[in-house]
Amino acid sequence: MEHGHDYQPGHTYNFQILGRVYAGLLVLAALMIGFFLMPIERLPIDWLDLHLIKRLLILADAITMVGIIAGFLMGLKYEKTKLNAVIFLSNFAFLTIFLLFVMADIGMRGAMDPSFTKQLNWKSPVTEENNKMQEAPAP
C-alpha cells in the first residue's frame, strides 16, 4: 500500500485545451460538409478523378477527427504507456488488411481469367417485382 503514494491515475484535465479541441472538432466537421457541398467534381480538369479527390478529402478530414477524438477525448495523448496506443493502432492495421484483401478479391475478379465475370451479377427480384407492378396496370 505504501508505494502507491506519489501515484496519480490518468492525467489532469485541462479545460482550456478541451475547449480548443471541441472548437477544432466543430471546424473539422464543418469543413467535411464544406468539401461535400463544394462542386469540386465540376472543375474543368479531366485528367484527375475529381470524385475520388473529393472522397479522399472527406476521408482525410474524418481521419484527422478520429485522431483528435482518440488523442484528447479518449486521452491517448496523455497515456504513460505506449500500450494503449499500440492497441488502438493495431485496430486500424487489422481493419486496413481486411479492407485491402477484400478489395483484392472484389476489385480484381476476372483480372487474370476473362471467363470469370467481374461480379456476381444477380438481378434483384425485389425491384423486379416492383417494376412488374408498375408495368402491369397498362393493359
Added chain:
Amino acid sequence: MASTTLQEHEVAHHFDDLEQEFESQKFGMWLFMASEIMMFGALLVGGLFLLYLHPDAFAESRPHLDWRLGALNTFFLLTGGFTMARAAGFAQQREQGKVRTNLILSLLLACGFLVVKTIEYKAKFHHGLLPGHAFHGEGFTSLHAHIFFGYYFVATGLHALHVLIGMGLMIWCLKVSKRVQFTRDYYTPVEFAGMYWALVDLVWVFLFPLLYLVG
C-alpha cells in the same frame, strides 16, 4: 459539504494498490473499445464493399438522406463528448455538483441525437425507403437501392444502440456520484463513460460521411 456523507473509494481486494487497479481497468477499457472498433470497422468495410459493388444504388439513394439532420447529429455527439470530458475534469476537482450538471447535459444531447434519428427513420418509413422486400421507394432506376437503405438501417441502428448503452453509462455515473466522492485519485466511472462516448463519436465520424456525404 456533501462529501461528509459520501464514501471514499477503496481498492479491490485482489489489487495491490490504486496504481495497479486504475492501470488495469484503463487497459481493459482500451481492449474493450478495441473490440468495439473491430466490430464497427468490419461493418464499415462491408459498407465500402457495397459502395463498390453498387455505386449506382448509393449515388441514387444518398440524396434521400438529409445531410443537415446528419450535421445536427454530428454536433450533438461532438458536444456530448465535450461535456463528458468536462464531467471527468470536474470529478478530479471533487465538484460533485458540476459533474452531475455535465452528465445531465450529455444525456440531453444524447436524447437530442435519438430524437433526430427518430425523425429521420420516420421519414424513411413514410417514403417506403426500407430494406429488402419492404422497399417501395419511387423513382429509383437502380435495382439495388434497397441495399443502401438496408445498410443504412443496420449501421445507424447499431450505432444508436451504442448511444443507448452510452446513456446507460451516464446514468450509472449519476448514481455513483450520489454514493461515492469523486477525487483526483478516483474518477474512473466518469472517465470511462467519457471514453465510451468518444468511441460513439468516433464511429459516427466515419458513418456520417459514408452514408450522408459520399454515396
Added chain:
Amino acid sequence: MTAHVHDNINYLKTSKGLKSWLTTVDHKRIGLMYLASILVFFITGGLYALLFRLELWTPNKDFLSVDQYNNFFTMHGVIMVFLVVVPGIPGALGNFVLPLQIGAKDLAFPKLNLTSLYLYWLGAILAVISLLAGHADSGWTFYAPYSLSKNPAVMWMLTAAFLLGFSSILTGLNFIVTIHKMRAPGMTWFRMPLFIWALYATAIMQVFATPVLGITLILMLVENFFHIGIFDPALGGDPILMQHFFWFYSHPAVYIIVVPAFGIASELIATFSKKEIFGYKFIAFSSVAITVIGFLVWGHHMFVAGQSEVADTIFSFLTFFTAIPSAIKVFNWTTTLYKGSIELRTPMLYGLQVLFNFTIGGLTGIILAILSVDIHLHDTYFVVSHFHYVAMGTTMIAFIGGIHYWWPKMTGRMYNEVVGKFASLLVFVGFNTVFFPQLIMGSQGSPRRYYHYLPDFQIFHQISTIGIIILAVGLFTALINLLMSLRRAPDAPQNPWGARTLEWEFAETPPVLFNFKETPVVTHGPYEFAKEGA
C-alpha cells in the same frame, strides 16, 4: 479478522452449497465450472459424431434420415467449435492456471470472468433451444444463402454463437490485462511459462477477431429477418463477402483453438523431460507470430468459392508462412526431448500424441494451402481429416493431457496411473484409426458431408467408424478414471511432477482462496530443472 481464517483454507472448502459456486468470483471455481460444462458438451458433440459415423457404415440409409444426418453433423460442428474447442482450454484450464502461474491472487476482473461464464451458459441454452426448434442444417460455417432461408433452428444457433463470441472476447480481455498488470514480483516476461505466452497470443486473437464474427452473425440475423441484401445474392448481395467476414474471424479462431494447446504441450514436454525447454524465446514468439500471420490468410478457405485469382494467389502465398512458427514449435519440442530424462506419465503420453498428431495436422494444412492441389482437395474428407488432426488431435488431446496434468492441483487427488496410460493409448489408436483413412479417402476425392457415398469408399468409412468406437471407449475410460479419484481421500502431494512453475512450487494442493499464503517472489525461469538439488 475472520476473513483471514478463511483465506487460508483450500478454495474448495471456503464456502459450501450451489449458490456459493454460482456467485463465486474465484477464478479456480469458475475454471472448474467451465471444465464441467465443456466436458458435458464434448460428450454431447461426440455422441452426434458417433451417431452419424455409424450411419455412414453403409453407403445408403441405415437408421438416420437425410435431414437428421445434416442436422447431426451441423450440431456436431457447432457444439464442438463454439462450445468446446474455442472456449475449452482458455475457459477451463486457462482460468484455473493463469493466475496461479503468474503469481496473482485472481484475474484482473473477477466479476467479468463470472459474466463470461454466464454468457457461455446462455449461449449453450440457446443452442439447446435451437435443437428443440427444428433441424439446424447449415453446417457450422453458416454459409449464405442457405442459412438465410429463415430456418428458426439456424437463427437460434446464430444467436447462440454471438453470445459465445461475446463470452470469448471478455475472457480474452481479462487474460491480457491480467498478464500485463498482475504478475508477481520477479515474474518477468521471459520467466512466464509458455502456457501463459500461448494464452496471451490467443487472447489477442479473441479480442481482435471475435468482434468480426459478432458483426457477421448480427448481419446474418438481420438478413434473415429483413432481407437487407448484403449477403443474399438473390437481393443483389455477395455471398462471398459473407465468407470473407466469417473467415476473417474463423481462421484466427483456428489459432484460438490450437495455440493454447501448444502452450500445454510445452509445459508437458518440458516438465516430463526434466530439462530446460529448448528455444524458449522462439516458442514464445512463434505463438505471437502465429497470431499476426493468422490474420492474413483467411482467404484460403475460398479458393473455389469465386474469389478473385489475385486474392487466391496472395492468400495461398501468405498461408505458407504459417508453417514457419508451427515448425519452430515442433522442432523445439523434439529437441527438448533429446537427451532429456523422459518420464512417461499419463500427461506426457498425451503431450507426445500432440507432437505426433500436430505434425500430421500441420503438414496436411500446407498441402491444402497449395492452390492447384486445393482445387482437387477442397471440401473432401482430406480437409475434414486435416482440421480434426488439429482441433481434436492437437487441441482436445492437449486439453485432456492438461486436465490430467493439473487434476491433482484442482482436486487434490491422484488418479490411477495405469488406467490413465491405458486410456491414453486407446485414445491415440482410436483417433488415428478414425482420421487417417479419411486422409486417403479424401485424396481420392470423396466429398465431405455427403449422406450417400460411392461404394468404393465404404472400407474407409468402416475403418473410421471402428476407430470412433475405440476412441469413445478410451475417452470414457479416462473420464471414469478421473472421476473415480474423487472418491478417494485427498492424497496428492504439492508437486507430484517435480515441475518448476509457480502453481506447483508455491501454491498448496489444492490452492487456498487467494492462491498463495503470501505473494510469491520469482527467482528462476519456469523450466530450470538443472539447478534443482545443485
